[in-house]
Amino acid sequence: CEISNIIINKMNHLHQLHQHHGIVSSSSLTSVTNANLSSMSIASSMVPHAGSPQHHQLHQQLQILQQQQQQQEKEVIYKWIQELNNSSTRESALLELSRKRDSIPDLAPLLWNSFGTVAALLQEIVQIYPCIHPPVLSAHQSNRVCHALALLQCVASHPETRARFLQASIPLYLYPFLHTSSRTRPFEYLRLTSLGVIGALVKADDREVITFLLHTEIIPLCLRIMETGSELSKTVATFILQKILLDETGLAYICQTYERFAHVGAILNKMVQFLSREMSARLLKPVVRCYTRLADNPRARQALVTTLPEALRDDTFQEVMQQDSSIRAWLQQLRNTLDPAGSQLQQQQQPNASAAAAVAAAVNNALPGSGLYSASS
Structure with missing residues (x-):
């Protein structure tokens, strides 16, 4: 009975598809439907046992109907794709x-x-x-x-x-x-x-993708959205930056010059300030991952020792870290990378300097200056 009900439901679904999209004539559909429903009523009254000829026949009918439905759905998809070429x-x-x-x-x-x-x-x-x-x-x-x-x-x-x-x-x-x-x-x-x-x-995680994007303006565009967009837009833009940084070519590109790293560092700093007011684990995770990845570059790591936002050094995000253990793990890795002894981060913080000025001063000492996001660099 259960198989009979499944087949009847399949027939009803096919009937709706045919009527809605007009792929075949209603008369041919009716003859097929009546024939199958007739066999379904007979099969339902017999209640075949598993392994019986009737049970095998029902399975065959179900497979045929499934194939018909799949073919019908493909035809509908092809029809929609063709309709894309017609403005109406x-x-x-x-x-x-x-x-x-x-x-x-x-x-x-x-x-x-x-x-x-x-x-x-x-x-x-x-x-x-x-x-x-x-x-x-x-x-x-x-x-x-x-x-x-x-x-x-x-x-x-x-x-x-x-x-x-x-x-x-x-x-x-x-x-x-x-x-x-x-x-x-x-x-x-x-x-x-x-x-x-x-x-x-x-x-x-395709290097060809990263190489293509590095020859475009995607990094400054993402940084702009990270600074001014909605929380969800900030999250997606930061994720894109994170994936670029996770590629060796992308990390080297951003850390190649003072201007690039300073721009990225200043925006990430503003993101942390925003997150300290508007807690969001969804947004904090890619921000921390960006910092963690930047710390893999020796010159960037040298700059981050003095420019890492204080909110990432203290317990500002303790509540979020309790909710998401991965954020806690990445943040702890960042702290260990910047200060293996666990004693210098607070001492080297620059409390009287603005975030942008701190980034600029530290990065200027660590990285050469030779332009922003030029494709030829």
């Missing part, structure tokens, strides 16, 4: 595909390899450029382009399409959104979704 059907297709993107394993290759799809997604992005300066972006416009960005995030995160995504320099199309400063919800949503695409790239 694109908005609804964007909505449906973005909603179901996590349940479609091969969506990224389908999007990338289908004719005109990526161009259609980029068209959605560039057509709202005039709305960001001056900032007149509406909620509807923001939602629509964010659906397109969500699909690009699928492409960015998939191993089969990530490299081609970079080769086409698609992340650069998102940077105008990261340059915006309006605090209204449409713009905040737009920035956050754009950061999500970059976050999906760096999450793969």
Whole structure:
């Protein structure tokens, strides 16, 4: 009976899909449905035992229906992808595909390899450029382009399409959104979704991704959002910086000059000040990880001995550390790295200097000065 109910439910689901999307005629669907429901009623009355011929027949019917359902769902997905090329059907297709993107394993290759799809997604992005300066972006416009960005995030995160995504320099199309400063919800949503695409790239721990990003302005853009964005935007931007630092090339790049390290150090210091007022374990973790990674560089470690914020030296974040043991472990590692003897951090703190001045003074002594984020450096 249970198997019969499953098959009947599958048939009902297929019936709804066919009616909604009009893939086949209703007459052919009705004949198939009636035939299967007839066999289901017979099977239900017989209540077959496991291993019996009737039980085996029901399993076969269930497998056939599952295959039919999978094929039907694929046809619906193909239909939505085709509709992206039509301006009159694109908005609804964007909505449906973005909603179901996590349940479609091969969506990224389908999007990338289908004719005109990526161009259609980029068209959605560039057509709202005039709305960001001056900032007149509406909620509807923001939602629509964010659906397109969500699909690009699928492409960015998939191993089969990530490299081609970079080769086409698609992340650069998102940077105008990261340059915006309006605090209204449409713009905040737009920035956050754009950061999500970059976050999906760096999450793969692919050196090719880091190399690409280092030749763009992503670091100053992330630092700006870390300083002025919402808590969630700060968190994603800090995560991106963390992943760049965790790569040896990224760490060397940021610690190569006084200007770069001073900029990063000053923003991280401001983040700690913000967190001392607005406790957030979600945001504190990547901040501490950034400091811990910077301390792996000898010259940066020398500067951090005197510029590490006092809140990371004392018990300011004790409550958060009790809730998240990983933060406590990373912070303890940072303290041990900067002061193995456990006696010099407090003595070398500069209480009378501002955070920015302290960073500048210490880093100036530790690192050479030769420019900010130039691609050629």
